[in-house]
Amino acid sequence: MRPKRIVGGTAAVAGALSLLAVGMPATAHAAAPAAGPRWGTCPAGTDAPRGTYCSTLKVPLDHKKPDGRQIKLTLSIAGAGNAPRTLVVNPGGPGESGIGVAKLVWSSLPQKVAEKYNVVSFDPRGIGASTPVSCGDTGKLTKHPALPYTPANAGQEKKRLTVARKVAEQCQKHSRALLPHMTTENAARDMDRIRAALGKSKLDYLGYSYGTRLGATYATLFPKRTGRMVLDSVMDPTASSYTSQFQQNTALQHRAEQFFAWTAEHDRTYHLGTSRAKVAAAWEATRKKLDARPAGGRAGSAELDDLLASAMYTDLMWGDLARSVSDYRRGDAGGLLSATDQLAEGGVNPAMLAYSCVDDPWPRDWKTWRADTRASARKAPLFGWLNTWYSAPCAFWKARPTTPVKIGAVKVPPPLLLQAKDDAATPLAGARRMHTALKGSRLVVAGGGNHGQFLFDANSCVDKHGSRYLLTGKLPARDATCPATPAPKP
Template identity: 70%
Template sequence: MTATPTNRTRRAHRAGAALTALGLTALAAAPAAAAQAPAPAATQAAKSPLKWGACPAGSEAPRGTYCTRIKVPLDYAKPNGRQIALTLSSVGDAHAKRTLVVNPGGPGESGIGTAKLVWSSLPPELGELYNVVSFDPRGVGASTPVGCGDAGKLVKHPAPAYAPADAKAERARLDLSQKVADKCAAASKALLPHITTANAARDMDRIRAALGRDKLDYLGYSYGSRLGATYATLFPQRTGRMVLDSIVDPGLTGYRTSYEQNTAMQKRARQFFAWTAKYDSTYHLGKTASKVGAAWEDTRKRLRAKPAGGRAGIAELDDLLASVMYTDLQWGDLASAVAGYRRGDTGALLSAVNQLADSPAGYVNAAQLAYNCVDDAWPRDWRTWRKDTVASARKAPLFAWLNTWYSAPCAFWKAPTAKPVKIGATGAKKLPPILLLQAADDPATPLSGARRMRQALAGSRLVVAGGGNHGQFLFDANPCMDRHATRYLSTGKLPAKDATCKASPAPTP
């Protein structure tokens, strides 16, 4: 349900839409912007042949961003065969000493707007040392995209409850998942076998070369941690300073990761309920976490029986709850929307649901499915999914079925599973030092995965912050975490040992 191999982008797109509707911005806690203004990126670096100009119309690139395109092989086993396009974005001093390549997560997340987002949030010393480049990965947005036809129109709102009431409801959801897989295959058959994390990592080496850099300096959030670790495994000698933030478990398949997420998300929901109870004088949803939880269940039952505005039902409320698990900055607005609904004012809740349901990603994120369903092997026998989901729902009733249905098209996917890349050193290859950042209660990429990544990346260092906000460096207003990353990106020196930081302060209403 996040920027992890199974869920980050589907949740990120929807969370972004809901955030807008609820009047929030993910950058509310960002540090001061770097001091200098962006310079036109006409000559990225002395050794780079790239020519930078306007970004594609309709892209997510904000003002001050410059774009270019490069060609890469669709199939790296046939490097002289069909070529596809990657669109890159750049912000900052074109003649900066170093270039920081950034991936915001996903898979399937557009990166065109990320260069400006990150560069404007860097502390001054990093803004002077680096310009920032991001990109739409293969299969995404302004690069050669995959599509699923009109699959996004298959779900009407209010959508049926995620937890099926009976065998008929389950069969309807399952048929929908198969239709999505069929439409994706029909629209993107030639591309689907090649939309993999390993190929995206190989693309990043082409980006590095096109930028004229001997080594790749990299910042990857959530799924971007898997992409970065894959690059470091495939190209250790070309890996420069690398920060992986909110770490995907390198030892689990996407299928297994989703079940670990369910439990972590349920724990985070209890924290949200406890926070809401602390401010009962504002929200009036209950003075204890259990009472807020009971009020939440009552709200779900009401919306299931009679969707608000004929559009906001139980599934839409569940989507909103999953969306706000990523950062506590969103908690107050969702609590207010639900409190308003319970008082008879549906405005805020409907606004959030409408934007979430009508977001460009819609119900189907084609690129995310393309990566997820090919990167790992998924069970083809639906009885396995049902058994595992029923077991997970005992511990995570709010998220287990929701998470399963988002991934269910992988049970019917029409492309072969890619050869997996085992993260870590192989043979005589020695991995460079890498900095890992993680929140202790991150619901999307649980801490257990970060610890396994620490083991896989020999010589790396792991810094764990308290709290559960997903995405630490630059965007959680945690000076301790920012200091660790800034020092490393400035000097290349890791902490002497693994470290911890206190959580950033929780918000007030």
């Protein structure tokens, strides 16, 4: 659910975990649980809100060698303490911290559901307060303004490739022992260790975005230990990481066209054009102007592309982005620069690359990447190269890729799948393929395109389906649809 870091830029889902207060005592509504792991104060810097407790758990670096080197997982918990069930949550990524998620999810649940569940989340292996992957100091490799995503010439392409190669080399230098074991399968096996530590015979689970792949992998590996499972904003189980980036490009382009149309509807506010085509033309003119003369010396077309990609995850960001561009065109670059600086803070996300590059094979011949990216750019000119440059270190990754667990290879307890129709990060076609792979599952499709539906899109229909299932364990009798939440006002 949280920002996806990109080499030379950042595309991001809106940050939902801006809660502070690390390791504070519980409120009257959140008591420390008595059993299971030893829960205490959360580590500094984890953004764990008040009422959150943390613990650590040792797991094998290599699950094929359970008695070999152990690494640390950091877990968090929130809830009433004596709830009969525990819901384990993953917020997505891969590569995103989950420590702050436990309280965020628990406090968002309807009261009847919150009384029935404690909520546990965790930093997966390689991330944050767990044993982390590091790529060293990559700040010098990700200067701003970045080169345009679409190379204007061979020289620009070569410079971008050089950065990608150096990132891969630095990750290998700093995390050589970890990288071969940064896989979704290992993360799923870690979750079974969490289940056992919690004293539960079955894992109840809520996964968003990449968390749907993680949850489906767990269910495939441990079908008899799988309890109630909600998969929200569902990944395609049949697509490799390489292929999925091109699927995402097309969906991002479609969502951008919706954003331009929305902006045109509110031309009196933003003055970017009275039709989708006119807004698109104004957007392209802005990109060219930033290429010629970056705003503040640090925001060029690549930075604007990053902001656009971020806003495609939730329409709650549309107004701020349209306002920033509108103000810039009138001579005020303050909003544009502030947003650019915020996205640029993260730089390279080592854990996200580590999972992406090892989970399944990537082409090693750059000619293949170039040809596929150019084909994608013809359908998605605003995004054709963006995902490619984020993923480009995988062409030079030193750790050998693995063969992923085949989701759907065995019969699993059918989960509840929740999906937005125009979700750009995890397109609907992929959710339908997951629905087919997991026999007996139910798919609820909401209108709109916001990424992350259950509890966080104010969609009462979706929330009703998710809450009823968590309370009763009963899936809807059939697949269902829900209306979209209202479009944001300017």
